Every structure is written in C-alpha cells, then in structure tokens.
Amino acid sequence: MAGVRERARQELLAEILRLARQQLADGGASSLSLRQIARDLDMVSSAIYRYYPSRDDLLTALIIDAYNEMGAAAEQADASAVERGKNPRQRWLAVTEAMRAWAAKNPADYALIFGSPVPGYRAPDDTIAPATRLPRVLVGLLQTEHVEHAMSIAGPSIPRSIRANLKTIAADSGVPETVLLRGLTCWVQAMGLISFELFGHLHNVIDDKGVFFSLQMEQMADFVGFR
Amino acid sequence: MAGVRERARQELLAEILRLARQQLADGGASSLSLRQIARDLDMVSSAIYRYYPSRDDLLTALIIDAYNEMGAAAEQADASAVERGKNPRQRWLAVTEAMRAWAAKNPADYALIFGSPVPGYRAPDDTIAPATRLPRVLVGLLQTEHVEHAMSIAGPSIPRSIRANLKTIAADSGVPETVLLRGLTCWVQAMGLISFELFGHLHNVIDDKGVFFSLQMEQMADFVGFR
DNA sequence: TGTACATCAGTGAACGCGCGTTCACTGATGTAC
C-alpha cells in the first residue's frame, strides 16, 4: 500500500507548518524555533530535519504559504464580487477590503512578507511566483476595466526606464502606461495603509481605521480611473 | 569639578547607542545584544546596566534616535529648500527625497521604526513626540501652500469620525479637510514606496527606483493640490 | 505467499554556541565639614 507512509509524511509536513505559523503569530519570525515545534509534537528536535532540512527552509515555506493565502483571499473576493454582478471598480474595492481583512486576521503572516525582512535570510526564487498572485488580480482588474471603458490619463511623460518596466508588468494587456503607473500607486497605497495600521502608525491619528481605509481606496479608484 | 564623571557618562551612553546602531545595521533588532556591546567596549556585560537598565530601554533609545534623525533630515531638507528660494511644492518634493535618502542610508533604523514591530516590545510614550517630527513638516508645507494659494479639492464627503481626526491633526491650520485627507495619502504613499523599495518588493518590478520615486511624488504633489 | 533486503522515521546524545539579568564586591571619584 504505497501512500501510507507518504500520507503520514504529508500530514506531519502540514502539522509542522501549522505549529510554525502559530509560533510566528505568538512571537514573530525571530522566535520561530525548531526545538519548540519538536516539543509540541512530542518528538526529539532532530526529527524535524526529516521534514524541513533547516530553519530557513521552514521560513521559506511560511513565506510561500502567506503569499498564497493572501493571493487566494484576493482571488476569492474578486470571484465572489463577479458572482454578485459587480463592476470592475466595485471588484477593486472588494479585493482591497479582502487584503486588509486577511492582514488583520493574520498580522504575523502579513508582517513576515511585508514587514522588515528577516535579517540574514534571503528568499529563494520559489517565493516569486506566489508573490505575484495578488498583484496579478489587480492588473487583471485594470485590464477588464480598460476593455469595458477605455481608460486614459493625461499624465506627465514617463521616463524610458520606467516605461520598460511597465511594459513588462502588463505586456499585452493594452492598458495605457499612465494607468499602469497609477495602478502601482494604488497597490502601494493599499499595502502602505495596511502596514501603517498594523504597525501602529495610525494609532492616535485615525480612530476608525476601517472607514479610513475604504475612503482612501475609493479615492484611489478615482485616481486610477475606474468608472 | 562637577561634570568629569558626568561627561564620561554621557560619552559612554552615546558610545553604547552607537554600537547598538551598528548591531542593528548588521543583523536587525533581534540581534541587538547587550553582551556583545559590552564585549566591544571591553567591559563586563553587567556594566551596561549602569547605562541602560534593560535591553528594551536601549531599544527605545534607538527608536527615538531614529525618529529624531529622520525628522531632522526632513527639517533640514525643507530649510535648505527655503534658502534656495523654493516654493512649497518643490519643498515637498525635497523633503520626500530626503526621507528616501535617509532611509537608504539607514535601512536598519528605518526598518526599526517602519517595519514590523519588535515582538514583545511595546513602545513607551517617549517615542510619540519624536515620531511626530516628520509629519509635522509635511503638515506645515500644506499650511504654507494654503496660505499662498488657497487649496481646495472637490472630494467625496468625509465621514464624521474621520473629520474629527483630521481636525486634531491640524486644528488651526485652516487647511481644508479634503486636502488634509489627501495629505495623509501622500505621506502613506511616500513611506509605502520607501518600504517597498527597501524590503525588496520592487525587485524585478522597477529598475530605476530613484526615478520611480520622484515620478510618484510629483504625482502625489498634483494629487494633494500643490501648484 | 514468504523471505531478504532496502528505505526511512524517529531516538538520544553531544557540540558549540548564544542570551538577559542579578548580586555582592572593590576601588576610584566626588562632596561636605
């Protein structure tokens, strides 16, 4: 019966990741401890190495997990908005609300990917693909909007080096570069606001953070040119 | 001769802070070690406690230092722009460039104050005043601009709770609330961009980060209503 | 179907580190009379 051992292995891999996320939530990346995980599992510490070859590999798994979860939350919010017959602007707003909600529910995971980098850790290339999942949703929305009503913004001329980058971001989407540039602004604004809120920089500045976020996202929807 | 001991004390306080910043730069907040500082000073580890009663107090000193430095950098950039006869818009741009430059030169200090909070550490109230130094410069610029050419933005109506907060931010400045709201957007955008750049989220997205930042800040200057 | 062998999960001990904080102390520097 091939798969009995394999299934147990998968379960333990997942269980270790779950405990690791718990630790992350309790004390941040620096308090992620293989020995503590082993203790939680009633295992000897060296046994963990059967599953993750090092602490850094476990960290990588956590990062990938976080990107995927946040990306999935965005995708789901969008899909659900589509189902409810929403237009691209409303979908954009729904997605940003979902981003904020996910971050609020998983502050440690959010901090892991959008906070200060873990010192001494260099993310391997495996993290790239999951990281693009969320931005992909946002670019997709610009594209949809552009197809429905041509977007255009009379902006300042964009330097050549930046234009090249913008082309790479959404090569064949047809979305004008000025709009893409503002799309980046919106993305940064959303993440910036979430970070400010989670990291305490709105403390004693803005009381109703939810209302504030929505208001800002409405503004950004106008700014980028959603109808 | 009162002051001989006192001067030595002040020097050591500063020296410890300097070494602590060095450690911060080398390995982040989690690798800040009182014992290592003692070693660098050729002292026994317990001697540090004559100067900082605990590791957290040293962290607080670092945070206050970082806020003050960044605030001072902004103030200087503004003062220097004034000297060169710049208008408020140009001053705003100069200040944001200075913010970015400071962060680029002191990434660890920047990460300490605008990255993920140090787990288990709660900033005491002493950090509040230094933290307001930079935003104060930005609000001042809005006010100056408003005095020179009345600013006004036909924005969406602002919910009551947010209006109350905006009033607190710049009570007697006379700057319209819609403008203040967008001022917050600009602030978040500037810090968000700096964080994205420093924390690696523009890697493989934007090559010329300096040009990108300037371009975005020009856009934000328009957005908030600088002439 | 039964046996021999290979694979792999988990053990237990060890290596070599690190840390913050407390406490009783010595000896030098400053202060009051």
Added chain:
DNA sequence: TGTACATCAGTGAACGCGCGTTCACTGATGTAC
C-alpha cells in the same frame, strides 16, 4: 587644606535559560524476488 564619608563605575561569578545542527543508532514499514 585635609579628612571622613557617600556615591557610583565597573568586576566576576552565577542563575537559568535558549538555540540549530550533526551523527551513529534502532526498529518499523515497504519492496523485490
């Protein structure tokens, strides 16, 4: 100006923790003939 006392900087030892990683090993599970 000189002496007695108080203050304070720095010592050294100890307490009680923590960590990642390696390595030779046992014993159970799976595989091939």
